[in-house]
Amino acid sequence: MVSPLCWGCLTLLRQAPRTILPSPTAVSQAAAFHTSAAIYARVPAPRGRDSAVGYRRSTSANIKKKRKVSERARPPPVGERKALRKRIVLSNPNALEVEGMPELSEETMVDSRLRGTVVGLPVPMLDQLRAVQAFKPKQGWSIFRRPGTVLRRETLEMGRLFENISGEGEDRGVVIKRIISGQRKSGKSVHLLQAMAMGFIKKWVVFTVPEAGELVSATNSYAPLSDENPHLYVQNEATAALLSRTAAANKAVLSKLRVSQHHPTLSAAKPGMTLEDLAKIGVQDPASAWTVFQALWLELTSTSAVPGLEKNFTPRPPILVTVDGLAHWMTHSKYRSAQFEPIHAHDLVFVRHFLSLLKPGQDKPTLPNGGALLYATSTTTNPPSVYSFDVALKQVAARHAGVDPSSPEFPQPEAYSKTDPRVFEALSSPKPTAAKEGMLEHQVLGGVTRDEARGFLEYFARSGLLRETINDELVGEKWTLAGGGVIGELERLGRRVRVAA
Amino acid sequence: MGWQSANSMVHALQSIRSPRHLRALLSRRSTNSAHTNTGASLSTHIQTWNDARGYATQVQPAAPEINFEKFQALPARIIPTSPAYFSGSPKFIDHSLRLEGILAKYASLPTVPAREAPRMAWFRLPQFREFVGEPIPTKKYKGLLRILQRLNRIDPAITPREVRDTLNDFLRPGNPYDIKLAPRTLDELGRARGKGKRKASHAVVHLVEGEGEVLINGKSLTEAFPRVHDRESATWALRCSSRLDKYNVWARVKGGGTTGQAEAITLALARALLVHEPALKPILRRAGVITVDPRRVERKKPGRKKARKMPTWVKR
Numbered sequence: 167m168v169s170p171l172c173w174g175c176l177t178l179l180r181q182a183p184r185t186i187l188p189s190p191t192a193v194s195q196a197a198a199f200h201t202s203a204a205i206y207a208r209v210p211a212p213r214g215r216d217s218a219v220g221y222r223r224s225t226s227a228n229i230k231k232k233r234k235v236s237e238r239a240r241p242p243p244v245g246e247r248k249a250l251r252k253r254i255v256l257s258n259p260n261a262l263e264v265e266g267m268p269e270l271s272e273e274t275m276v277d278s279r280l281r282g283t284v285v286g287l288p289v290p291m292l293d294q295l296r297a298v299q300a301f302k303p304k305q306g307w308s309i310f311r312r313p314g315t316v317l318r319r320e321t322l323e324m325g326r327l328f329e330n331i332s333g334e335g336e337d338r339g340v341v342i343k344r345i346i347s348g349q350r351k352s353g354k355s356v357h358l359l360q361a362m363a364m365g366f367i368k369k370w371v372v373f374t375v376p377e378a379g380e381l382v383s384a385t386n387s388y389a390p391l392s393d394e395n396p397h398l399y400v401q402n403e404a405t406a407a408l409l410s411r412t413a414a415a416n417k418a419v420l421s422k423l424r425v426s427q428h429h430p431t432l433s434a435a436k437p438g439m440t441l442e443d444l445a446k447i448g449v450q451d452p453a454s455a456w457t458v459f460q461a462l463w464l465e466l467t468s469t470s471a472v473p474g475l476e477k478n479f480t481p482r483p484p485i486l487v488t489v490d491g492l493a494h495w496m497t498h499s500k501y502r503s504a505q506f507e508p509i510h511a512h513d514l515v516f517v518r519h520f521l522s523l524l525k526p527g528q529d530k531p532t533l534p535n536g537g538a539l540l541y542a543t544s545t546t547t548n549p550p551s552v553y554s555f556d557v558a559l560k561q562v563a564a565r566h567a568g569v570d571p572s573s574p575e576f577p578q579p580e581a582y583s584k585t586d587p588r589v590f591e592a593l594s595s596p597k598p599t600a601a602k603e604g605m606l607e608h609q610v611l612g613g614v615t616r617d618e619a620r621g622f623l624e625y626f627a628r629s630g631l632l633r634e635t636i637n638d639e640l641v642g643e644k645w646t647l648a649g650g651g652v653i654g655e656l657e658r659l660g661r662r663v664r665v666a667a
Numbered sequence: 668m669g670w671q672s673a674n675s676m677v678h679a680l681q682s683i684r685s686p687r688h689l690r691a692l693l694s695r696r697s698t699n700s701a702h703t704n705t706g707a708s709l710s711t712h713i714q715t716w717n718d719a720r721g722y723a724t725q726v727q728p729a730a731p732e733i734n735f736e737k738f739q740a741l742p743a744r745i746i747p748t749s750p751a752y753f754s755g756s757p758k759f760i761d762h763s764l765r766l767e768g769i770l771a772k773y774a775s776l777p778t779v780p781a782r783e784a785p786r787m788a789w790f791r792l793p794q795f796r797e798f799v800g801e802p803i804p805t806k807k808y809k810g811l812l813r814i815l816q817r818l819n820r821i822d823p824a825i826t827p828r829e830v831r832d833t834l835n836d837f838l839r840p841g842n843p844y845d846i847k848l849a850p851r852t853l854d855e856l857g858r859a860r861g862k863g864k865r866k867a868s869h870a871v872v873h874l875v876e877g878e879g880e881v882l883i884n885g886k887s888l889t890e891a892f893p894r895v896h897d898r899e900s901a902t903w904a905l906r907c908s909s910r911l912d913k914y915n916v917w918a919r920v921k922g923g924g925t926t927g928q929a930e931a932i933t934l935a936l937a938r939a940l941l942v943h944e945p946a947l948k949p950i951l952r953r954a955g956v957i958t959v960d961p962r963r964v965e966r967k968k969p970g971r972k973k974a975r976k977m978p979t980w981v982k983r
Binding site: 349350351638639642643645646647648649650652655658659662 | 880887890895898899902906909
């Protein structure tokens with residue numbers, strides 16, 4: 167006889183309860199409402215702790231209330247997010263190496279045949295550029311094998327100026343003063359970077375303020391300058407950071423120059439010590455940073471030594487000063503005075519010093535050894551919109567063009583508009599008396615030409631980013647879509663990967 | 668006789684509803700077509716009946732009462748004029764049969780491609796329903812239109828007069844395709860002007876020969892449209908015809924949002940480009956910049972949160 171059990175699965179071993187004749191003990195004696203056996207009914211679970219309803223507790227369905235998650239993901243350590251945000255990657259090993267890419271040098275920075283080509287920044291200089299914070303996080307350096315910048319018309323013109331200032335011709339020691347503005351992504355910061363790179367090539371001393379907004383956003387410590395000047399404020403840590411940047415980036419130049427002036431307010435400055443050591447005093451002791459900076463500035467702008475210290479003196483190199491985000495300095499800062507009134511940005515000695523350079527010097531040029539002041543506006547750092555600054559920039563351009571300030575053509579603010587006289591005062595730089603000093607000018611960076619755009623896009627193609635044939639049609643299309651060759655927009659279009667449908 | 672069927676009742680009521688001018692047109696045309704219906708015993712009565720239908724206000728039966736006095740000899744069975752009399756839509760079927768007959772007769776004539784045939788403004792369906800006074804379904808009317816279009820494709824040089832006359836019966840009054848707009852031209856400074864609309868935006872574009880510069884409300888393309896997709900769609904007409912570096916664009920656009928503004932410029936730019944180069948029309952049509960997108964925001968309805976969204980269901 168065949169066994170009723172399936173030996174393979176043994177499912178029948180767990181037999182269903184018998185329904186034919188329910189056992190009298192399991193079934194209640196009351197008349198059943200359902201016809202199915204009462205034994206099929208689910209046995210009520212014993213009341214445990216969970217199901218126990220407390221006194222005055224809600225018994226309704228609790229659908230929406232979520233249980234509190236006790237375990238939370240641990241947030242990243244302090245500063246890690248910011249470090250990631252500010253991280254600057256200058257190389258990408260996945261990008262192709264561009265064959266025969268020229269390097270920025272004394273020859274290439276003035277070679278107009280190279281206009282429109284992308285030149286690489288020299289590798290030893292990258293540390294200097296990093297030290298002065300020339301690179302910004304979102305400039306797209308991380309998509310190429312090595313950092314490089316395009317030589318556009320303005321770059322070559324600046325290179326020629328730098329060469330003349332450093333050279334032996336009649337333009338030696340000239341000072342150029344420029345405020346650079348332009349629409350979003352038009353390459354203002356990279357223009358400053360190119361200036362810094364040229365300054366390092368020419369062995370100038372480079373001072374930079376990479377984020378002008380940080381000086382007025384009340385994130386640095388500040389204090390009244392002295393008892394005599396209670397309305398001026400000094401920012402020691404920001405000054406120490408500036409000294410640190412300058413000392414690190416210009417080490418080669420500063421270590422060959424020696425103190426050759428008297429510094430009665432700074433006892434630590436010994437005659438004969440190098441200027442690098444002088445700067446490091448301020449880095450190590452931020453309380454004296456502003457005094458050290460003034461001493462360093464005095465040394466660098468001196469043309470001869472004081473009597474008795476002639477043996478320490480060597481001719482000082484030209485100075486390059488770059489400021490990025492000038493509009494932040496044209497309004498009230500976020501700092502407050504002791505009376506809790508807002509402090510104007512021009513009352514911070516740091517800001518005041520760099521703005522005073524825009525004015526012509528009294529009897530000698532502001533930079534007697536020559537140099538350049540390049541102050542750029544910024545659109546990426548959320549600058550304040552200052553109406554007075556806009557008008558003042560127009561006035562700067564008109565004054566440079568030779569328009570008489572009393573003539574009706576001279577741009578004036580709208581009647582009854584709220585203006586800031588300090589902004590007009592700071593930027594009203596008349597024609598300098600010294601021959602070697604240039605007048606303050608306003609340079610507007612626009613788009614690159616089609617030829618320059620072509621060279622730029624060819625660089626993308628040779629780096630393996632743009633997988634299309636570079637012809638006139640493609641260049642014209644990208645040039646138009648980039649709003650007339652705005653270089654940041656060209657970069658955005660060039661790095662876009664086209665996926666076929 | 669007609670009063671006894673429900674169908675005739677419907678027809679009679681429809682003839683009351685239909686406007687007077689179409690009625691008059693109908694009666695005139697039906698008179699002409701009555702010549703084709705020969706051999707029916709009641710032709711004279713049909714004639715008078717058709718004339719009588721010129722008055723829309725009168726309640727007309729499907730056929731007048733038969734005067735048995737006038738008969739010379741009483742027929743064994745009264746036969747209606749149209750063999751389709753007892754169908755739901757006798758006049759429509761008569762028209763169809765007539766057209767099919769004509770088509771069969773002239774099927775061998777040479778035809779031209781559809782786009783070379785003369786453009787005809789056929790009756791729209793509601794107008795045709797009024798014309799015949801019968802509730803014609805859409806599908807059947809489409810079949811009729813197909814025959815009309817086939818007849819219209821007969822080479823215009825040799826189209827028989829009969830075909831031409833028959834087709835004219837099915838035209839809307841007035842000729843909408845006769846209105847010829849004056850071709851747009853460049854102004855004295857070489858500018859072409861085009862207007863376009865999309866969503867709530869409308870744009871005016873002035874197009875001159877140039878080098879591919881774009882100015883929108885006095886701003887550059889990047890300032891006007893931060894999104895690359897919008898820039899591409901605004902200049903799409905020039906891009907797809909490879910004219911991006913041949914023209915300068917000066918646009919004014921207002922209303923709506925970014926996407927609407929970009930696409931309004933697309934349309935206006937294409938129209939301005941057609942003034943410069945009318946031959947580009949097929950290319951631009953394929954690029955999708957000729958066709959207007961007339962959609963607007965759907966209105967909000969009472970009882971709903973938005974146009975379609977219903978409020979959340981609550982138990983009580």
